Amino acid sequence: MTQTLVEPAEKMHEFSMTTQIVENVLREAEKHNAKKVTEVHLVIGKLTFLGAEQVRFSYNILVEGTIMEDSKLYIEEKNGVVKCSRCGYEGDFRYEDNPMYHVPTPTLRCPKCEELVNIVGGRECTIKSIKLITYEGPKQYE
Numbered sequence: 572m573t574q575t576l577v578e579p580a581e582k583m584h585e586f587s588m589t590t591q592i593v594e595n596v597l598r599e600a601e602k603h604n605a606k607k608v609t610e611v612h613l614v615i616g617k618l619t620f621l622g623a624e625q626v627r628f629s630y631n632i633l634v635e636g637t638i639m640e641d642s643k644l645y646i647e648e649k650n651g652v653v654k655c656s657r658c659g660y661e662g663d664f665r666y667e668d669n670p671m672y673h674v675p676t677p678t679l680r681c682p683k684c685e686e687l688v689n690i691v692g693g694r695e696c697t698i699k700s701i702k703l704i705t706y707e708g709p710k711q712y713e
Contacts, residue, residue: 588626592613614699623646651677651693
């Protein structure tokens with residue numbers, strides 16, 4: 572089961588994003604007549620600027636009293652990837668230290684030739700898989 576939750580232009584706070592994740596997992600669990608969700612695996616692109624610890628904190632609050640309570644949350648972070656149409660570079664961003672943002676911020680210029688680049692990865696937030704216990708036994712959906 573793979574479901575992309577964030578379109579590239581969207582910006583969402585961790586709690587509202589995690590609310591969507593939990594709602595989608597619960598909907599999927601209901602489709603499969605699950606009695607318990609034991610694991611949720613997410614892929615979060617670094618360019619979503621979702622903090623993994625804030626997502627975990629929100630998740631633990633939101634799953635209380637549901638069939639997801641006590642489930643394990645696994646978060647895989649995916650680097651941002653850019654592609655340059657001039658020199659063909661494809662890879663990580665060049666980052667700049669800007670005191671205004673308190674963290675290194677990606678630039679939209681090619682680290683090799685300074686041309687503007689296209690973002691080709693790192694903006695996604697995807698439910699990669701969930702593990703359920705159904706009335707027929709354990710199952711994993713990707």
